[in-house]
Amino acid sequence: MTAPPRPAQAMTIWLVGLAVYFVAVLHRSSLGVAGLLAAERFDISASQLSTFVVLQLLIYALMQVPVGLLVDRFGPRRVLLTGTLILTSAQLSFAFADSYLWALSARFFVGVGDAMTFVCVLRLVTTWFPIRRIPLMTQLTGVLGQLGAVAAAVPMTWALSTLGWTHAYIATAALGGVLLVATLVVVRDSAEARSVSGPMLGLAGIKDSLKASWEHPGTRLGFWMHFSTQFSATVLGLLWGYPFFVEGQGLSSATAGLLLTVMVLSIMAFGPTFAWLITRWPWHRSTLVLLVVASIATTWAVVLAWPGAAPLWMLVVLVVICGMGGPASMVGFDLGRTSNPVFRVSTATGIINQGGFLASLTTAALIGLLLDWRTPDGVSGYPAEAFTWAMSAQFVLWAIGATQIWRYRRKGRARLLRDDPELWSQQSGRPVPN
Template sequence: MSAAAAAPRLDPPGGRRAVAVWSVGVAVYFVAVIFRTSLGVAGLDAADRFDVNASALSTFSILQLLVYAGMQIPVGVLVDRFGTKKVLTMGVVLFTVGQLGFAFSPTYGMALASRALLGCGDALTFISVLRLGTRWFPARRGPLVAQLAALAGMGGNLVSTLVLSRMLHDVGWTQAFAGSALLGIGVLVLLLVFLKDHPEGHEPEALPQRGAAFVRRQIAESWREPGTRLGLWTHFTTQFPAMVFLLLWGMPFLVEAQGLSRGTAGGLLTLTVVSSMVFGLAYGQIITRARAARLPLALGTVAATAASWAAAIGHPGDGAPMWLLVVLCTVLGACGPASMIGFDFARPANPPERQGTASGIVNMGGFVASMVTLLTVGVLLDATGDDYRIAFSSVFVLEIVGLVQILRLRKAAVARERLHLVAAPPAAAVRSAA
């Protein structure tokens, strides 16, 4: 084999330059998560500002997630077709305009439109960052790089919880949201100046197909892989409890149902975010060293989440004790890192030129589950007179649905992945041929 023929099959080099370029993409995702989760600390303020009930309040997050989830497969195809830099640039422009619009919206309808625009821009970020990681780092680093990207997202959530909530209290709605939008302008400059799609000599394989036929082929071939479908259902089942809690309903639950002050509730939300960062580092290291740990980690997280959720909402009396709420918020921190395991099922099942599309399919899972649960909780709260015990029980229905699919697909996905690994040439042999 010639060096020219072998070169495209070599792993990317990694190194300091890879870290620098990838960090720019991660900074974009960091800001996107700040904007995405900003409503989580402003839910009660939004209800007062726009004079809406629980169902209408949940519509903010549902519409944002509907746009986000609906765009995941198209975004994956766009990233595979046009590369990371172009897609991320569009994303930054859209979510920054959306955040500014939300700051100045005088009516509920205009605020909804702004959140939809924000969700559209947000949808373009994470898949792009995942693809950037696969283009700049060796495959063996994939699980850790993905977890670190998600860790940065949790950092964005932490900024919302700690900083934006204080800004809302100190300077008010318009100044807090408009001021945060300046972050979008900052990362746009970094993106345009420093980001590059891939290292020199590691250009992706050309995709000459265009139009609807290309899109259908990308989606069909990605979906045909059991690893892609297992990744989707893993993401679906693990992510949404924490997403629902942090994105909207955690603060009202802790304040209205548990009788905590906003400060104490904010501390518990912060605990969830910090816990997620710790779990993310741990899960990334474990999976990098032992790929067989992926499914046990995912299933263990689902079991622990269901148990702690049931204990908290089912505790007799007016509210759960503080130690139990601490346990709940700590366990919820594992949901995000566990959802990243879904991408690690899809990654080895698909070639580089389909990574964006496959990741888009996987990423759609958790956000669809979150959207359904956000709506269900809001409707049940209005129907039951704010009975959080009944409303939050809807979480178990989706967990059961997802768990059944994971157990159904796991054997086929693992067997297919082994075939891919056997068929793939060892890295050492490729280097030798080069």
Template sequence: MTSPRAWLIWIVGIFAYLVAVTERTSFGVVGLEATERFHASAAEISFFTVLQLLVYAALQIPVGVLVDRFGSRAMIAGGALLMGLGQLELAFAESIPGGVLGRVLVGAGDAMTFISVIRLLPIWFAPARVPLLTQLTGMSGQLGQLFSVLPFAMILHSAGWTPAFLTLAAMAVLAVVLVLVLLQDHPPGRAAPEPSQGLRATGVTLSHAWRQPGTRLGLWSHFTVQFSGTVFAMTWGYPFLISAQGLDAVTVSALMTLYVASAIAAGPLMGRFVARHPLRRSTMVLLIAAGTAAAWAAVLLLPGRSPLWLLAGLVVVLAIGGPGSMIGFDFARTFNPAHRLGTASGIVNVGGFIASLVAIFLIGVVLDVLHTTGFSRGELYGLEPFRIALSVQFLLLAGGAGAIMVTRRKVRRQMAAQGVVVPPLRVALARQRRISAERRRQR
């Protein structure tokens, strides 16, 4: 039976992750205000988020190694402290360098949070609970995005830039206090890992994690289905909906709320699917990627502005990509031993954020090029420029899906050598129908 202490540890962990998501996504709400405050172009505004994500992605593997060495408590508390300092810097920044420094600190602190929280789950909970709890962790953390869309945006528009970012800094300080007071790395009586290891041993751990095809399958799964929602929520969704689609701020807030609600609803369903059909995880990832491409194609190819129902459908599909990307961490968990889980999770987490920063930067560059050449007719964030700029996502979706297919073959060959054969999908579906029919007859 799971102890009450384990649930408390989990609650503190997801609060820290909620704060991290709030800090991460807050800049997606202030894109227009930041353009005016820093007198910045579209590419410069995208650079804020690109650099933040670059720092995040670059630190994932080092953080994975460090969390395996020092534990989750130290890493989560240190990450919250860095995010608080970053938001404090942003609160008073009036130039691009000052704002960039703030986002770098936020990115560094954010990088230390999620995989540290995920690492706690197999330590405190039974293996059968971990897939669902992984989804619930990601789902709960997404409430932080809801905070950035609603309360933070309200504070920004009513009280101004500085009070809004000081509020975010205060949230980070609260997370530091709760983690230091309540969170523990291991249950009482369970031996802690060695506090340090040599550089060679660290390199061996990293090499073994990377050479495991299941780790790379997790990385490409995360790469393919996570980035489009991140691009939408962190940077370009708000300007696209306001300036290109002509929606008012209230409607955009409602769509962003729908995004979070859809991710929350999809999380438990995804967790149950992974637990019941572990041999069909990559198929689910590919279906989500196909759905993402179809939803963007419908919005970008439609003449004129899209109806609200179609934009809502796009938001729902993008939101599903968040829980879908958690499948990547389940690959890391099932194909790696516990002592290198943090390292493997760090490798997986690099994928989606590299794809995100590439997409965010390219979209900003394309928008600026179209504006400079006169194609956008003076509208930097007009509908036609956004149609072209947002289409760069199709390249990343296609490349990621291809990498999944290649890596999946290697994983299945490895599984076959171990005596585990993945049946064709039609055979699996027929078997599932027979099982369901038998259960109905028994009832």
């Protein structure tokens, strides 16, 4: 007989997993406020600077499906421990990097370690909490983990200016060492066993699992939801937000850091609200996401069309609306969870998690290339007109993502009607057609 999870133990395990994810986000975002300093330290151009984030996000995205398969096979605890060790070692290496290639290799492994955290924490949530609480705990994991980006904004700015590059990054790496021990001691895969292994999958089994997950329109809908909503806030927080506000909008360093903090607080504020909405009206999850995409695109259009620099209040509106994209992207994981059996949830989660990061790395690379293109030779910094061109690249991705969301929500609803007519009727509020 399976022992029921104890609430106190479940909460403790989740808090440790959340702390690991928090530090992963901190490591991931720590370059966001150090972009200009990194360009000077390594003597690199805008496109070379964007390569840091592109490489990190590319590795993160490419790792998602393998990580999902690893979690389904070896359990979240082992994968989380491995990821924490890699992440901590990579951040420590980045602290001492004194060349562009050394720094690139360190960020490569930051991406590897980062990729092995979030899927593990979501699997722990699925295991340790009752079904009715999973949407809320999923949202809380995402939004509270983003506090790591807050720590990478104002505190990291202070650390870089006060302690210097090496000591600031050593301090962040030390947090990972503490959490490695905490994970080893506290985290369990289930109430019965510290580590739980799934069935061994050969190449044929892996192929079948990936095929079954990807072929379900609910997984694809979740992928495009994540693709469309996350990348704007991610690109702002990871690299281009600080230069955009300082050089494109003429703000001070302190104000730019504050705006990035407001964006993260917005992510946190909307998370519980969106969790309640999708629990109360699961049929309208895609509608909520489409409204968020439209709001973000419209706000960016106003800021970029503003004559000269946009006023501070408009930039506050921008980061608040962009912050909505974080919890909206988490809705995609709820689609994956409800569209796949438990033994395939981590694989589906990995597929969906690729979406936003593929969009983010594409956007980060395009912004760097467009900035270099629109910045005259010999000019120090990036002119405001160059940022207008560069940030406009986002509209292409929103158009693609919104079209795909509309397409796959129709297919997903048709699949639900075929597979479970009673649930279709319950969620849609309509009788099953004859």
